[in-house]
Amino acid sequence: MMEVLIIKTVLAGIVFFAALNLAGFHTWVERKQSALIQDRIGANRAEIFGFRFLGMFHGMADVLKMFTKEDIVPAGADRALHTLAPFFSVFFALVTFAGIPFGDRLIIGDRVIELQVAHIDAALLYIFAMLSLGVYGVILAGFASRNNYALLGGLRATAQMISYEIALGIALLGVIMVYGTIDLAEIVRAQGRMIGGWLPMWGILTQPVAFFVFVTAALAETKRVPFDLPEGESEIIGYFVEYSGMKFGMFFLTDFLETIVVASLATTLFFGGWQVPWLMPDGFHFPWGTVVLLPNLVYVLLGVASFSIKGLIFCFVFMQVRWTLPRFRYDQLMNLGWKGLFPISVVNIVVTAVVLALLRGAR
Amino acid sequence: MGVTVKVVRRRELTFWEKLYVPQIVCGLKITFTHFFRNLFVHMAHQFGRLKNRSAAATIQFPEEMRPLMSRYRSRHRLTLREDHTPRCVGCMLCETVCPAKCITIVPGEHPDPNVEKYPVRFDIDLGVCVYCGYCVEVCPEDAIRMDTGILDVAAYSREAMRLDIHELMNPAMRKPIRECNLTFPHKCQLSGGQMKGSWDGIARHAVPH
Numbered sequence: 001m002m003e004v005l006i007i008k009t010v011l012a013g014i015v016f017f018a019a020l021n022l023a024g025f026h027t028w029v030e031r032k033q034s035a036l037i038q039d040r041i042g043a044n045r046a047e048i049f050g051f052r053f054l055g056m057f058h059g060m061a062d063v064l065k066m067f068t069k070e071d072i073v074p075a076g077a078d079r080a081l082h083t084l085a086p087f088f089s090v091f092f093a094l095v096t097f098a099g100i101p102f103g104d105r106l107i108i109g110d111r112v113i114e115l116q117v118a119h120i121d122a123a124l125l126y127i128f129a130m131l132s133l134g135v136y137g138v139i140l141a142g143f144a145s146r147n148n149y150a151l152l153g154g155l156r157a158t159a160q161m162i163s164y165e166i167a168l169g170i171a172l173l174g175v176i177m178v179y180g181t182i183d184l185a186e187i188v189r190a191q192g193r194m195i196g197g198w199l200p201m202w203g204i205l206t207q208p209v210a211f212f213v214f215v216t217a218a219l220a221e222t223k224r225v226p227f228d229l230p231e232g233e234s235e236i237i238g239y240f241v242e243y244s245g246m247k248f249g250m251f252f253l254t255d256f257l258e259t260i261v262v263a264s265l266a267t268t269l270f271f272g273g274w275q276v277p278w279l280m281p282d283g284f285h286f287p288w289g290t291v292v293l294l295p296n297l298v299y300v301l302l303g304v305a306s307f308s309i310k311g312l313i314f315c316f317v318f319m320q321v322r323w324t325l326p327r328f329r330y331d332q333l334m335n336l337g338w339k340g341l342f343p344i345s346v347v348n349i350v351v352t353a354v355v356l357a358l359l360r361g362a363r
Numbered sequence: 364m365g366v367t368v369k370v371v372r373r374r375e376l377t378f379w380e381k382l383y384v385p386q387i388v389c390g391l392k393i394t395f396t397h398f399f400r401n402l403f404v405h406m407a408h409q410f411g412r413l414k415n416r417s418a419a420a421t422i423q424f425p426e427e428m429r430p431l432m433s434r435y436r437s438r439h440r441l442t443l444r445e446d447h448t449p450r451c452v453g454c455m456l457c458e459t460v461c462p463a464k465c466i467t468i469v470p471g472e473h474p475d476p477n478v479e480k481y482p483v484r485f486d487i488d489l490g491v492c493v494y495c496g497y498c499v500e501v502c503p504e505d506a507i508r509m510d511t512g513i514l515d516v517a518a519y520s521r522e523a524m525r526l527d528i529h530e531l532m533n534p535a536m537r538k539p540i541r542e543c544n545l546t547f548p549h550k551c552q553l554s555g556g557q558m559k560g561s562w563d564g565i566a567r568h569a570v571p572h
Contacts, residue, residue, distance in 0.1 A: 036397065
């Protein structure tokens with residue numbers, strides 16, 4: 001029992017360490033990537049003992065600044081809820097990571113460790129439940145601030161969540177139908193199968209339409225440009241108008257954490273998670289017949305590296321999209337959600353069902 | 364009187380544009396091109412290559428200066444004669460023309476009979492100056508110019524924004540001025556009110572025996 005506890009704690013520690021650091025790193029990536037896109041240089045002045053490291057220390061400086069700033073609760077605000085809201089946001093963004101499998105089974109001695117913090121057989125449902133609960137932080141922030149603009153931001157977040165969660169869920173139904181499970185670890189394992197002996201059966205190949213719907217809806221889920229209507233700095237400032245100091249920082253952190261969650265989800269569901277093409281648990285089996293045998297530890301580490309790289313690429317692409325597109329107008333957003341993505345994902349389910357029925361009937 | 368009206372029709376979006384995705388891909392193409400081109404040029408700069416191409420439009424200000432036009436009006440200076448005395452003859456034209464009234468001149472009698480006066484004090488309060496350049500235009504002796512290229516005039520007090528004659532004659536000099544080494548007699552308040560320099564050289568040079 002004790003061993004299980006220790007293993008789980010270590011796993012949770014690794015995941016939290018990686019997620020929080022990556023979220024901090026995102027501030028740097030955001031600054032530098034946008035700078036490169038816009039022919040600028042980006043923040044590069046913060047230094048420690050003369051070392052600047054391309055402005056890496058600006059994230060740290062920001063956090064120090066936020067911690068030392070005055071924490072203001074507006075006079076008319078509901079003190080308890082106002083304080084609770086950012087914690088809600090960060091909490092639900094962080095617990096989501098528990099359901100994501102970031103590697104295959106690690107075998108130490110006679111103990112088999114699943115590289116997934118919480119090995120839930122309904123991990124997909126769990127993750128989406130947590131992501132949806134995350135919006136409560138935003139709604140509470142808008143509601144408890146006693147500020148009309150914050151309330152507008154909160155309402156927009158709610159409306160946006162409703163119209164996108166549905167498309168998101170229905171798009172994923174296709175994936176669930178293809179792999180026949182809602183256990184994320186099993187979904188990833190199923191993606192290791194080969195089509196025709198050489199093409200890995202990744203979700204992007206079996207469910208390309210669902211992938212596009214998922215990415216669009218997932219971007220809306222993260223509340224970042226082009227779907228940053230709850231924030232909308234240029235029109236309503238958003239649900240965090242009345243927040244200052246680290247509480248504001250926590251909302252900011254939530255945005256980045258959700259981006260990472262969504263990137264990991266896209267990797268897990270559509271790009272084979274920790275799968276490396278042609279890598280089986282005992283080593284590489286290339287389609288032309290070469291076999292390279294590998295020990296279990298190397299195999300697992302390769303899987304973790306594969307998962308991380310794919311996730312980082314998704315983060316990069318999401319960031320690029322964020323700096324390419326302008327914000328949607330509210331009616332355009334609703335149109336896209338209800339008249340665009342929703343019907344597409346429904347049609348996708350029908351087509352998937354028919355194709356699956358035909359394939360199984362043929363068998 | 365017929366009013367000509369030009370009707371501007373909003374162009375309908377084509378089907379291709381309404382699909383969103385192709386247009387998004389076009390946008391991503393632009394941002395990716397910029398991203399990777401600039402990344403490549405930045406890396407090349409690190410290895411000392413492609414120095415003739417810039418990866419960013421940024422001018423890193425305190426270290427780098429934007430090139431100024433030759434007629435740009437920057438901080439003032441007083442021009443000098445060959446013997447390093449100010450060219451100014453204390454005619455008060457600039458003080459008179461100054462719309463901001465930021466120039467204060469106290470003229471004194473010059474030992475050279477060919478030169479009527481010289482400025483004992485010549486102060487410009489940059490906190491008040493509007494950089495109109497009238498003082499430069501009005502000067503009959505070409506004694507004041509605004510061509511130092513100094514733009515970052517900043518100080519912690521209003522008093523420190525007042526340039527005295529030392530700073531105006533030597534653009535490199537900034538407050539606090541520790542030593543006053545003028546080659547003409549001037550009551551320097553910064554060096555304890557002592558007279559610096561001497562009349563002798565000027566008088567010998569200017570007045571024939």
